[in-house]
Amino acid sequence: MTNRGYEGLRDLASFLLLCFIVAVAAYMWLVDLFSGQRAFGLLLGAVLLAFSMLIYVYRKPSHGEISKSLLMLGYLALAMLLSLSIAVSLGYAA
Amino acid sequence: MKSMNKKNFYTRLIEWVDLRIGLTETLLRPVPEYSLNPFYWLGGLMGIVFLVQGLAGVFMLLYYVPLPDQAYSSTVYVFKNVPLGQLIETFHLYGAYAMILLAFMHLMRNYFANVHKKPRELMWVAGMLLGFVLLGFGLTGYLLPWSVVSKSGTDVAIGMLGLLPPPLNGLVKFFVTGSGSDAVLLRRFVAMHTVILPAAFLSLLGIKFYMFETHGPAYTPAYIKDHFDEVQWFPKVFLYAAMIGSALVGLLLAMSALFPFSLPPQFTPEAAASYVSQPEWYFLWMYQVLKFSFFEGPGIVIGLGGVTLFFVLLVLLPFYDRGTERNLVSRPLFTTIGVLIIAELITLTVWGYLTPGQVIPGSQAVTVVGGVAAVVVGVSSMIFRRRKGAKLGSSRGSTLAKILIMPFVRIRLTAVFVLFLVVASVTLASLTNCLFDQSSSQVLLVPTILLFVLSFCSMTLITRSLVAAFERSERV
Numbered sequence: 001m002t003n004r005g006y007e008g009l010r011d012l013a014s015f016l017l018l019c020f021i022v023a024v025a026a027y028m029w030l031v032d033l034f035s036g037q038r039a040f041g042l043l044l045g046a047v048l049l050a051f052s053m054l055i056y057v058y059r060k061p062s063h064g065e066i067s068k069s070l071l072m073l074g075y076l077a078l079a080m081l082l083s084l085s086i087a088v089s090l091g092y093a094a
Numbered sequence: 095m096k097s098m099n100k101k102n103f104y105t106r107l108i109e110w111v112d113l114r115i116g117l118t119e120t121l122l123r124p125v126p127e128y129s130l131n132p133f134y135w136l137g138g139l140m141g142i143v144f145l146v147q148g149l150a151g152v153f154m155l156l157y158y159v160p161l162p163d164q165a166y167s168s169t170v171y172v173f174k175n176v177p178l179g180q181l182i183e184t185f186h187l188y189g190a191y192a193m194i195l196l197a198f199m200h201l202m203r204n205y206f207a208n209v210h211k212k213p214r215e216l217m218w219v220a221g222m223l224l225g226f227v228l229l230g231f232g233l234t235g236y237l238l239p240w241s242v243v244s245k246s247g248t249d250v251a252i253g254m255l256g257l258l259p260p261p262l263n264g265l266v267k268f269f270v271t272g273s274g275s276d277a278v279l280l281r282r283f284v285a286m287h288t289v290i291l292p293a294a295f296l297s298l299l300g301i302k303f304y305m306f307e308t309h310g311p312a313y314t315p316a317y318i319k320d321h322f323d324e325v326q327w328f329p330k331v332f333l334y335a336a337m338i339g340s341a342l343v344g345l346l347l348a349m350s351a352l353f354p355f356s357l358p359p360q361f362t363p364e365a366a367a368s369y370v371s372q373p374e375w376y377f378l379w380m381y382q383v384l385k386f387s388f389f390e391g392p393g394i395v396i397g398l399g400g401v402t403l404f405f406v407l408l409v410l411l412p413f414y415d416r417g418t419e420r421n422l423v424s425r426p427l428f429t430t431i432g433v434l435i436i437a438e439l440i441t442l443t444v445w446g447y448l449t450p451g452q453v454i455p456g457s458q459a460v461t462v463v464g465g466v467a468a469v470v471v472g473v474s475s476m477i478f479r480r481r482k483g484a485k486l487g488s489s490r491g492s493t494l495a496k497i498l499i500m501p502f503v504r505i506r507l508t509a510v511f512v513l514f515l516v517v518a519s520v521t522l523a524s525l526t527n528c529l530f531d532q533s534s535s536q537v538l539l540v541p542t543i544l545l546f547v548l549s550f551c552s553m554t555l556i557t558r559s560l561v562a563a564f565e566r567s568e569r570v
Contacts (some may be wrong), residue, residue: 011102014104033177033178034177037177037178037179038181038351038352038354039351040178040181040351041178041181041347041348041351042347042348042352044344045344045345045346045347045348045351046344046348047344048340048341048343048344048347049340049341049344049348051336051340051344052337052338052340052344055333055334055336055337055340056337058104058333059330059334059337084348084352085351088351
């Protein structure tokens with residue numbers, strides 16, 4: 001991958017993660033802290049994981065590039081946490 | 095070209111912060127880049143979880159009433175009436191589990207990496223003391239909800255501590271149980287959990303951190319050192335800590351939300367009478383040892399003495415393991431003991447979980463504990479004896495990697511080995527059952543013994559063949 005392409009991938013990934021963090025953090029204000037605490041926990045977990053991924057993307061290791069498979073795994077985990085929080089909110093995962 | 099040289103938003107943000115706070119001017123020493131790896135950060139992760147645990151603990155302290163008749167109701171109040179109460183309580187519990195697990199992994203990783211050699215002996219001792227403080231956190235925190243599970247489990251643990259040889263039992267009575275009333279016990283446990291132990295933990299952490307800054311990371315093999323640079327604490331090390339720390343805390347939060355903790359019934363003598371008391375999982379191995387029939391009655395002093403001796407030997411490890419050799423492959427005795435400790439602790443913990451409240455017959459204890467020891471020592475001696483006879487390569491650093499890839503040299507042979515391993519495990523379990531369960535059929539005893547011996551011998555032969563095949567492939 002060319003340097004410009006690699007930098008573009010990093011920028012895109014970090015932009016997506018930042019959008020995710022802002023959107024989920026904004027949504028968390030709307031969650032009821034009594035009845036929706038499980039959904040809140042899952043969303044907060046997702047935000048922290050996204051923050052961790054953001055740092056991973058930002059850090060430029062001296063040896064090797066950012067692992068795309070690790071990044072995909074992270075995105076999958078985020079999608080799973082988001083889906084679980086929706087399921088918990090709707091009462092599917094008691 | 096202009097866009098290539100332009101600093102991105104994050105870099106500018108970090109530089110802005112650094113210019114005002116001066117983080118790059120920190121006194122913390124730079125670390126080698128290869129140490130930015132989770133295996134080098136098990137202790138660091140434990141420290142991060144400790145900080146978050148402190149926050150969760152302060153939150154719970156706002157509502158908790160340390161009186162035997164109100165402790166449970168105040169915990170229930172947090173569960174039902176406080177925003178995020180159940181989530182934070184569960185997180186505190188899982189955080190404690192994570193800390194204990196990380197501490198054990200950190201201990202074993204450091205044991206195998208031989209970081210206790212000169213001049214880091216006292217770092218090892220400080221780390222061990224930190225581990226004891228952590229177990230103290232677990233013991234004292236477990237009682238606080240005053241549920242039937244926590245009170246009964248704590249009673250078991252206190253009973254065990256009370257049987258320690260003098261003067262330790264006197265110290266336990268003075269510091270822990272006091273006059274013996276529930277109110278005094280709870281008050282002391284709260285004081286220890288919220289003030290004394292955190293102060294001890296932070297002091298020891300500070301001392302250990304200071305020594306780390308003085309000596310730096312232990313054991314930097316030359317072949318690694320040559321390929322990696324040192325990185326400054328800020329921003330690289332700081333960002334790495336933030337990255338793995340937030341991932342771990344996020345995972346713990348998600349686990350807490352998915353599997354919320356349900357509070358067991360309140361402690362009453364009636365409820366406790368119908369409940370089989372069992373300590374928390376991290377004390378189960380010790381509890382299981384003390385359930386062996388030969389440690390019943392007056393023999394318990396010997397059992398507790400043995401457990402105390404195990405801890406004392408572990409703490410004093412740097413003072414009798416004084417050789418300069420650090421490569422675990424060149425240290426067969428200590429490597430085997432390390433593997434044995436892990437295998438026995440896992441076996442005893444699982445066994446303890448499966449046999450709550452049961453006294454274990456002495457012969458059964460000898461068979462299982464001795465069986466695990468025999469398998470570990472047998473396999474280990476085979477590998478090390480073979481290795482001694484054959485030079486597996488000149489590079490020390492790559493020897494372990496070579497041994498680890500040995501099972502993949504002949505996959506089919508390895509598969510047969512695994513098959514015999516399964517047969518040996520099943521026969522060992524059946525043998526134990528046949529020997530000690532009078533109702534089971536004694537007819538199968540001899541064939542089971544034969545099958546076990548056959549499997550063990552086959553595993554030994556396969557290991558020899560694997561080593562030989564590996565050596566041939568090395569020569570080619």
